Amino acid sequence: MAHAHEPSAPDYRLDGFQAATEQIEDDFSSVTLSDDLFVPFSEHHSADGRDSHLLLYDRSAIWDIPGTAEYVTLHITRDVKQRTFDFTSERHPVVPLAQNWLLRRDCPPEAVRGSHPHGPRPADGLTARLEDLLRANSDNRYEVLDHYTDNPCSFDVGVDVRTLVYDSHPDSADAPYRLFLEETTKDMRTYTVREGAFTSAEEADTWITERDSPLPLAPAPPGSLGRRAAAARARSTVTGNGLTVAPAPVSPPRPAAGPAPTHSRGRAR
Numbered sequence: 001m002a003h004a005h006e007p008s009a010p011d012y013r014l015d016g017f018q019a020a021t022e023q024i025e026d027d028f029s030s031v032t033l034s035d036d037l038f039v040p041f042s043e044h045h046s047a048d049g050r051d052s053h054l055l056l057y058d059r060s061a062i063w064d065i066p067g068t069a070e071y072v073t074l075h076i077t078r079d080v081k082q083r084t085f086d087f088t089s090e091r092h093p094v095v096p097l098a099q100n101w102l103l104r105r106d107c108p109p110e111a112v113r114g115s116h117p118h119g120p121r122p123a124d125g126l127t128a129r130l131e132d133l134l135r136a137n138s139d140n141r142y143e144v145l146d147h148y149t150d151n152p153c154s155f156d157v158g159v160d161v162r163t164l165v166y167d168s169h170p171d172s173a174d175a176p177y178r179l180f181l182e183e184t185t186k187d188m189r190t191y192t193v194r195e196g197a198f199t200s201a202e203e204a205d206t207w208i209t210e211r212d213s214p215l216p217l218a219p220a221p222p223g224s225l226g227r228r229a230a231a232a233r234a235r236s237t238v239t240g241n242g243l244t245v246a247p248a249p250v251s252p253p254r255p256a257a258g259p260a261p262t263h264s265r266g267r268a269r
Contacts, residue, residue: 053075075105120184158188161183162208
């Protein structure tokens with residue numbers, strides 16, 4: 001019998017439906033190959049049965065190519081008369097970017113936020129504010145250039161998730177290459193997000209490789225930070241020895257998995 005806290009399986013709601021084409025069937029089988037290790041973060045199913053939006057945490061990602069993103073989104077669309085389905089899917093390094101993907105595919109805003117009492121929580125107000133910016137991605141200001149998830153699956157260190165973006169907002173013109181660094185405590189209880197500012201992608205890569213100085217924090221937009229968030233920013237000195245992670249609905253160590261589909265690996269290392 002499953003324990004009360006054991007995560008449920010994804011609900012695709014495809015009983016009685018067939019893939020619209022053989023290619024769609026093959027693609028869906030590939031994306032869901034290891035779905036016995038998927039943990040639902042959020043799910044939404046439209047009342048008319050035509051659309052399902054799912055945000056899933058993939059526990060098998062640690063056995064894939066190093067750096068593989070651990071979050072999977074699915075948008076399933078159904079022809080209820082023909083009893084066929086189609087879908088789109090993508091991997092994401094962090095939850096807010098996954099939520100943005102779902103929002104852009106008409107998932108209701110109130111449905112994208114998951115609730116997982118056993119997962120880590122934002123450590124401070126600055127973390128929450130930066131996540132809000134990524135989730136909204138207003139005017140498509142952030143273009144994701146690269147990402148890398150460093151998850152050693154150990155109780156000795158946390159997980160380090162690095163997402164390099166190009167920020168097209170005018171306030172960021174002097175240093176438009178932004179590195180969102182997500183770190184968690186090794187007990188997986190809380191995590192922080194900090195935003196580094198760089199003049200070039202190469203400069204960001206150098207910092208990532210060397211990690212011998214604090215992250216050069218992005219200046220706060222005028223009037224955007226309260227006292228607590230400003231204090232958190234002032235105290236932040238992330239170094240190469242910092243513990244790091246994307247918010248995950250479950251805690252490591254994670255069970256071993258069989259072969260998983262391969263995915264592209266980002267440049268940020």
